[in-house]
Amino acid sequence: MRLAHSDLSAILRFLSDADALGSEEAYGPAVRERLRVLIPCDRVSYEQADVTARRFTDPEAQLYESEDAVYWALGPCSITEYRVRTGDVSAVRMSDLISRRRYHEQPLYREYFAPSGIEHFLELGLSSVPASYRALVLYRGSDAPDFSERERTILELLRPHLRAREARATLVALVAGWPPVPEDGSETDDLQLTTREREIVAMVAAGKTNAAIASELWISPATVKKHLENTYLKLGVGNRAAAASRLRAETDRTLA
Amino acid sequence: MTTLMAATVRRADLEAILALLADSQEYDGDEAYPPDLVGRFAQLIPAAHIVYRENDLEGRRTPRMIDAAGVFLDEADEHYWAVGPCPVTVYRSRTGDLSSARLSDVVSWRAYRETALYREYFRPGGIDHLLDLALEAGGGRQRSVLFCRERGDRDFTERDRAVLELLRPHLRAREARADLRRRVLATTADHPDGLAGAATALTPREREVVYLAGAGRTNAEIAGALWISPATVKKHLENVYLKLGVGSRAAAASEARSRGSVG
Numbered sequence: 001m002r003l004a005h006s007d008l009s010a011i012l013r014f015l016s017d018a019d020a021l022g023s024e025e026a027y028g029p030a031v032r033e034r035l036r037v038l039i040p041c042d043r044v045s046y047e048q049a050d051v052t053a054r055r056f057t058d059p060e061a062q063l064y065e066s067e068d069a070v071y072w073a074l075g076p077c078s079i080t081e082y083r084v085r086t087g088d089v090s091a092v093r094m095s096d097l098i099s100r101r102r103y104h105e106q107p108l109y110r111e112y113f114a115p116s117g118i119e120h121f122l123e124l125g126l127s128s129v130p131a132s133y134r135a136l137v138l139y140r141g142s143d144a145p146d147f148s149e150r151e152r153t154i155l156e157l158l159r160p161h162l163r164a165r166e167a168r169a170t171l172v173a174l175v176a177g178w179p180p181v182p183e184d185g186s187e188t189d190d191l192q193l194t195t196r197e198r199e200i201v202a203m204v205a206a207g208k209t210n211a212a213i214a215s216e217l218w219i220s221p222a223t224v225k226k227h228l229e230n231t232y233l234k235l236g237v238g239n240r241a242a243a244a245s246r247l248r249a250e251t252d253r254t255l256a
Numbered sequence: 257m258t259t260l261m262a263a264t265v266r267r268a269d270l271e272a273i274l275a276l277l278a279d280s281q282e283y284d285g286d287e288a289y290p291p292d293l294v295g296r297f298a299q300l301i302p303a304a305h306i307v308y309r310e311n312d313l314e315g316r317r318t319p320r321m322i323d324a325a326g327v328f329l330d331e332a333d334e335h336y337w338a339v340g341p342c343p344v345t346v347y348r349s350r351t352g353d354l355s356s357a358r359l360s361d362v363v364s365w366r367a368y369r370e371t372a373l374y375r376e377y378f379r380p381g382g383i384d385h386l387l388d389l390a391l392e393a394g395g396g397r398q399r400s401v402l403f404c405r406e407r408g409d410r411d412f413t414e415r416d417r418a419v420l421e422l423l424r425p426h427l428r429a430r431e432a433r434a435d436l437r438r439r440v441l442a443t444t445a446d447h448p449d450g451l452a453g454a455a456t457a458l459t460p461r462e463r464e465v466v467y468l469a470g471a472g473r474t475n476a477e478i479a480g481a482l483w484i485s486p487a488t489v490k491k492h493l494e495n496v497y498l499k500l501g502v503g504s505r506a507a508a509a510s511e512a513r514s515r516g517s518v519g
Binding site for chain 1: 271
């Protein structure tokens with residue numbers, strides 16, 4: 001389906017707003033609230049479930065524990081069943097998978113969705129693996145129209161961006177949880193310099209110029225410069241003197 | 257991925273990736289891999305030469321190549337195709353495997369040095385080591401970001417491979433966002449009157465941001481000058497792109513100037 005200019009612009013605005021909301025949490029409340037502006041609906045939730053063990057595992061699961069017991073006694077819903085059966089994670093509506101009549105006959109609808117005022121579903125699958133089922137779910141009540149094909153297309157277009165949000169949140173969490181860098185800088189024991197880089201830094205430490213090093217090693221001065229730049233990056237220093245001193249410090253420590 | 261990562265990646269590597277992601281916002285536009293970004297990759301994985309490359313395997317040509325120096329369209333690169341493609345490309349065609357791979361992962365040094373590709377193309381260029389991050393492509397094409405190191409340099413490490421794999425979802429999102437911007441530009445061109453006048457007028461804050469971006473300031477510098485967060489600067493710029501129908505900060509500055517929005 002071809003989206004209009006206004007839809008594409010709205011997606012770009014959503015993405016830059018989501019960036020501004022920070023990256024600690026991929027699907028935090030503010031991001032979900034912002035998604036409700038892009039695709040109007042009653043509620044957006046990020047759901048994570050162990051379909052085999054028949055329970056939700058997402059951070060908000062304990063808030064709804066008693067209701068969830070009802071859900072799993074009657075469910076899971078047709079969308080979840082479909083994904084587990086086919087492996088398909090594309091954005092789908094409830095109405096794509098089951099007729100309105102059959103949907104309304106389901107005990108899950110009559111005893112769980114209908115009493116909660118839920119009628120329409122649009123769900124973006126993030127994983128169809130039963131033990132770690134994940135999805136972003138948009139709900140609407142019976143007073144609102146079903147989600148449109150246009151809205152389904154918009155949600156599907158968000159996939160790579162949500163994937164990147166997840167990856168970034170993971171990185172941020174890993175960095176935050178990593179043991180702090182030792183004060184003595186011992187993490188830099190293994191400097192990972194190539195033999196050629198070590199050779200060049202040693203010559204720099206001996207006071208030689210790039211031109212002198214180049215002619216001695218039979219390489220071009222530009223290559224010497226390139227090696228030094230790489231060395232600076234690896235050592236986290238900004239000039240030749242600092243690089244030479246870092247390498248000396250490392251050698252001293254190794255010999256000590 | 258997590259296992260690969262735990263074995264080889266350090267905290268400093270993760271911080272370097274996050275720093276690259278933050279910096280990469282400076283290069284946002286309708287091109288996912290502008291030359292500045294390709295050059296910036298060297299701070300993450302030191303290499304003598306880095307290039308984004310699209311190969312047309314059937315036509316034996318390279319329709320698009322981007323390195324730190326610029327964008328090269330439809331370079332015949334006849335020299336390469338006379339003796340290529342390279343063993344990593346052959347490996348990918350055979351297996352469909354897109355995970356990042358070194359030359360040394362797919363061919364022995366002994367066999368490689370006997371190939372015409374090495375003798376006539378890479379050796380004269382002084383290139384001994386390759387690390388290739390494959391990107392999704394279809395229709396007899398291959399796309400990748402290729403890192404090259406020279407003779408005498410050390411081969412790429414498992415850490416380098418792991419770092420590239422960690423970068424993959426973010427590159428994928430960059431491509432998707434650049435694609436969205438191009439589609440917005442295309443639909444704007446279809447309907448030149450599609451945007452109401454009010455919708456294209458810049459707010460005072462947007463004018464300020466465009467002015468500073470046009471003066472060569474980075475998002476971080478603009479944020480510092482205006483007492484707002486870099487993410488907000490980015491948001492303002494995104495709105496400016498949409499209003500002006502442009503795909504990059506340079507284009508935004510020049511368009512705003514020509515419309516008299518910015519002095």
